[in-house]
Amino acid sequence: MIIDNNPVMMGQDEIIRLATELAEAVDNNWLVDGEKAAGYTYAHLVAMFFATGSMEDGNKLYNYCYDAAIRCGKSNIDKRLRDGQKIKVAFLPISAAEWPAERIYKMLRDDDRFLPVVVPVPIIGRTKEERGKTYSQTYKYFEENGYNVEHVYDPDTEEITGWEDIGGVPDVVIHVTPWYLDMVKNYQIINLPFSVLNVYISYGLTVGNSQTGRFDELCMYNKEFMNLCWRVYTETKTDYEEFIRYEALGGKNVRNSGYIKMDYFYDEHSYTEKDIRNMWGIPENRDANGYKKVIIAPHFSVGDTNVLSFSTFDKNMYFYIYLAKKYKDSISFVFKPHPNLRNGLVKHGYMKSIDEYEAYLDEFRRLPNARVQEEGSYLELFDTSDAMIDDSISFVGEYLYTGKPMLFLERPEQRFNELGKKIIDAHYKVKGTDYYGIDTFLEDVVLAGNDTRKAIRQRVYEEELDYAGINGIKASDYIYNDIANALLG
Structure with a gap:
């Protein structure tokens, strides 16, 4: 087909x-x-x-x-x-960059009562080139990292196979995006029979809102997708309370597990110099410890027609190239765009084609102190970084788990929900067009170490995001225990 x-x-x-x-x-x-x-x-x-x-x-x-x-x-x-049969569990990611469920996958894999599989699904409403690249990168990530993974899409012929070709419909489907209409129809939740129990694990924190102020109500907490799921695992107490407030089901299918992706930061990690050099652009003849490491993470929502309008990238894209050249001897940059940025730039006319976007990425790749990361896990990148410059929505909360400074780039159309309002002021902020302010952040906070908002970030983290401290358990353990106990007794 x-x-x-x-x-x-x-x-x-x-x-x-x-x-x-x-x-x-x-x-x-x-x-x-x-x-x-x-x-x-x-x-x-x-x-x-x-x-x-x-x-x-x-x-x-x-x-x-x-x-x-x-x-x-x-x-x-x-x-x-x-x-006496095993419970077949299928995970449906659309992007490796948005994959939150590594730990729960491994826990189910190690439990002989379950048979988990990952089925990367292509997205629709995109160009063939964009769809093929995202799918290929995503499938490659899971294959190279040892997952039990099914290949269901041929980017060259555009052929897609269905459940019947990969062993049949599973018993449980774990979704990692609520935007099911962006998925190829074969794997949309609406085409699953009632014999399947659906689970949702979020790929990001819900902190943004529309200018009408109703995005979080209509497109998240009472979205039809959420009201189909047997379980919705939410990241914060504030989120949980909003589900109870808005959801047609009154939150009866929601569990306040914490944010499973952020379990990573509750463990200690070590990195060799080779690891650092593989992630970050460090000139061969320079000491990796002599470079500060900064992530640049633009959102995709350029233009004025998005429901959520956060991105300032159309105003500063070439300034980032300038900064990387200016600080070639002191700062290493990783450009970490939202997976949909390439589509947003072309759709809204800021670039003529995907090829123009790729040429922009190549400018970064050619610099000795810069790298580009489009897909794959970014947790190691967060952990080894010193700071972030971004206008990406979920990262406003996620980066607080590192304890490191962020510069958030503002535009007038940005709006935040209740959780977002509580955490946005923990960060440094300047307008996305304030090139002097962006440069000053690098000079004063990153290089000079004058981090005046550190205590504020810690307070907000403890009050709003420290789910393991609140629940006394990591999110992956909470979710695994809840699924296993509810299904198996």
């Missing part, structure tokens, strides 16, 4: 038809019959979510239907256990 590159929203007629079918099935108790239940997918539950959204007491009806669907998944798990 050739990939369909066009994202499709569910139409009104389809919503009515599918919601009616599900209501009939629930009323007649058909979902307790395995054969009859097999004809129902999460598209039916999405339709019911939309259909009940404007009803008086609609949440009660939706919850009733949701509970019936979840019972199908649990019944399937129970049957497999009675038959």
Whole structure:
């Protein structure tokens, strides 16, 4: 099958038809019959979510239907256990750069009751070139790092294979992005049968908001995707409280586990000089310890038409090249763009093509004190860095786990949700067009060490983000224990 590159929203007629079918099935108790239940997918539950959204007491009806669907998944798990079979678990990443679930994958892999597999999924609504590059980089990352990984997409022919070609539909799917309409249709949550239990582990902290102030409510805490999941593991107490406040399910499927990706920073790590040189651009004849190390991390949301407008990259992209040249003897830079930046620049006309973006990256790559990291884990990069310059949303919270200084680049359209408001003031801030302010951060904070906001960052971290300190357990342990205990008893 050739990939369909066009994202499709569910139409009104389809919503009515599918919601009616599900209501009939629930009323007649058909979902307790395995054969009859097999004809129902999460598209039916999405339709019911939309259909009940404007009803008086609609949440009660939706919850009733949701509970019936979840019972199908649990019944399937129970049957497999009675038959002595392993629980098949599939992870669906779209980008190695956004992969948060290494630790939980390994814990399930080491438990002989589970059979985990990673299925990298291509994204749609992109050019063939961008889709192919992201998919190839992502698949390569998992293959080279020893994961049990399935290859389902050919970037040259655009052929995509489905579940039936890789061993069948799993029992549990662990999603690491809520943006299911950006995924190829074969692997979207709405096409999974009710026999599957869906889990969501976030790839980033939710700190941004739209200018209307309702993004976090409509596109995160009460997004239809969240209301389909058996489990949603959230990163902070503030997030958990927002789910309870907004979600149609009232947060009953949400667990405040902490941010699994950040488990990395609760452990001690050591790096050889070879490790440092592999990550950072250090001239061969220079001492790696003689260079400060700064990450440049632009968001993708250039232009004025994004729901979340954070990126200032169109205003300062070439200033970064200038800085890398200016500090060639004292600072090593890694350019760490959001995976969607290349698409955003071309879509909004700031670059003519993907080739122009690649030429920009090559300018960085040619500098002796600079590197580019597009995909793969960035946790080691964070850990070995000295500072960050960014306008990327999730990193506002994530970088606080390092305890190191960040310069956040502002633009008038930026908005933050409740969590974001609590943590943004822990950072240094200048306008994205304030080249002098950016340079001063490097001179005064990074090189001279005048870090006046260190104590503020520590306080905010302890109050809002230190989930292991609050829960007494790492997020990966929390999630593994919760899944295993809930499914296996």
